Amino acid sequence: MSAQEFFAMGGYAFYVWTSYGLCFVVLLANIVLPIIQRRQFLRQLALKQKRQNL
């Protein structure tokens, strides 16, 4: 099977790849967003503590 054939998905490329792409984006966001938010929150806490210690 050639790469072109593989990506064509027997003519269903739009439906198959949209499904996989959307799934990928949603699942990635569910992991990345909480990690970014947690880091931001920790930074905020550190700043607050610094101010209190002055």
Add this chain to the structure above:
Amino acid sequence: MSLIPDPVGRFFHRMASPPYFYAFTEKLMPWLTGIFLILLAGGLYGGLYLAPPDYQQGDSYRIIYIHVPSAWMSLFIYMVMAAAGAIGLIWRIKLAEIVAISSASVGASFTFIALVTGSLWGKPMWGTWWVWDARLTSELILLFLYLGVIGLYNAIDDKRTASKAVAILALVGVVNIPIIHYSVEWWNTLHQGPTVTKMDKPSIHVSMLVPLLLMAAAFKFYYVIAMLQRARLELLQRERTANWVKKMVTEQSQ
């Protein structure tokens, strides 16, 4: 005599302690991620490349490898969320409350994926994006239940009260779970009947079944990873004034 073996009991007892939970989940993460990626790679390779096209549906059926595991996860996570909510409600365990609410966003995402990929599969196969049949409608109600849980939680400022309210909503919504599962047997519909969970013999070829099960296992690990990431954030926000958080922040900023 205790119903639960001692080491298991001790493990859950320790996991209910916020600082232990936070530290332990951090150490657990690389292992969970590694297993998840291996299962995912195997499932995708088997499903998109090795498995033959379906004799009726051609290559469009390959949507099954995310559609069906997502739909399974949408039900599974709801049950975990309701059970954790009930534990939080009865024993007032903070970590159970956090697991319950952290499951909601992951569950909502899987429900959304199941609905949209189903739609993308339905268009070429059924000739329509959507039908108001029992299976699709009850799955849509499940999405609204998840969104209701998230909305209710965010609407109440006191998070312990919010968790109580959310647990009750989640428990009432459990009624919907068997309706979704049996909808394709109870009502006539365009949606195909169960092919894998048929007790006698699954009506799916093994070359298609193995990647499907690999993807289902990968999604289970994904759920644990995503839920724990959300739980760690939630835990920090709730415990921001606790000594262990203060100590950790001081140590990290030095």
